[in-house]
Amino acid sequence: MDAGLHLRGIVAGYGQGDILRGLDLDVSAGQITCLIGPNGSGKSTVLRVISGLLTPRAGQVLLAGEDVTGRSPRAMLTLGVAHVPQERSLFPAMSVWDNVLMGAYISNDHDAVARRADEIAERFPIVARRRHDLAGSLSGGEQKTVEIARTMMLDPPVLCFDEPSVGLEPRVRRTIFSILADLSSDGRTILLVEQNARSGLAIAHNGGVLDAGVVRLTAPASELLDSPDVGRLYLGAS
Ligand SMILES: Nc1ncnc2c1ncn2[C@@H]1O[C@H](COP(=O)(O)OP(=O)(O)OP(=O)(O)O)[C@@H](O)[C@H]1O
Numbered sequence: 475m476d477a478g479l480h481l482r483g484i485v486a487g488y489g490q491g492d493i494l495r496g497l498d499l500d501v502s503a504g505q506i507t508c509l510i511g512p513n514g515s516g517k518s519t520v521l522r523v524i525s526g527l528l529t530p531r532a533g534q535v536l537l538a539g540e541d542v543t544g545r546s547p548r549a550m551l552t553l554g555v556a557h558v559p560q561e562r563s564l565f566p567a568m569s570v571w572d573n574v575l576m577g578a579y580i581s582n583d584h585d586a587v588a589r590r591a592d593e594i595a596e597r598f599p600i601v602a603r604r605r606h607d608l609a610g611s612l613s614g615g616e617q618k619t620v621e622i623a624r625t626m627m628l629d630p631p632v633l634c635f636d637e638p639s640v641g642l643e644p645r646v647r648r649t650i651f652s653i654l655a656d657l658s659s660d661g662r663t664i665l666l667v668e669q670n671a672r673s674g675l676a677i678a679h680n681g682g683v684l685d686a687g688v689v690r691l692t693a694p695a696s697e698l699l700d701s702p703d704v705g706r707l708y709l710g711a712s
Pocket residue numbers: 488489493511512513514515516517518519520560669
């Protein structure tokens with residue numbers, strides 16, 4: 475059975491209007507799929523549908539062959555699907571360490587959570603180094619790294635990232651992308667939404683272009699990067 479994540483005919487929006495209009499998307503197991511598209515095209519809406527924050531009006535979300543459409547965010551997390559949102563999501567007035575522990579809020583096994591936090595601190599040195607500092611005192615890139623570390627507390631096999639590099643300087647952006655590539659080499663399934671389309675596609679296996687509520691084009695990421703039409707329409711000047 476296909477262990478990936480598949481969207482079929484998704485119709486979703488806010489209030490009266492539809493933003494997604496019969497959207498199909500395949501996120502292959504163990505690979506990075508990068509979804510690009512203009513501002514307001516519905517990229518974040520796709521991730522909200524997957525993580526259960528927004529229930530589609532029609533269509534299906536399939537996870538490893540199972541229909542999980544309309545499940546709650548908590549249910550999706552329990553199924554191993556995590557979402558790192560576009561906006562900053564750490565609690566700024568809590569310590570880095572307490573923020574990381576919050577990543578395991580659905581678990582009641584305190585010993586296991588503490589052990590996992592130690593593993594996370596080894597993998598993400600900033601968590602160990604700044605553990606006592608308030609999360610709000612970290613730079614944007616540091617906060618994003620801690621958000622990713624927090625998300626890894628539950629060891630999710632499927633990760634959705636909403637523009638993780640937005641607002642970061644190029645050097646920090648590269649660090650974030652290399653963390654994503656590392657998570658992928660663990661065999662995780664990753665859906666990456668990116669405004670920095672070239673950088674996102676560069677670490678991805680597959681790419682998709684979202685336009686007017688549907689995925690217009692899907693191809694291996696390298697093909698999208700090399701396509702003059704895609705470059706002209708979606709990637710900006712190189
Ligand atoms: N909570 C909401 N209520 C009403 N409309 C919304 C809401 N969230 C998003 N929208 C609208 O839905 C459309 C798609 O928004 P979405 O955030 O999914 O786009 P996006 O592709 O992620 O854009 P960006 O690149 O700016 O992050 C936009 O027109 C937006 O104004």
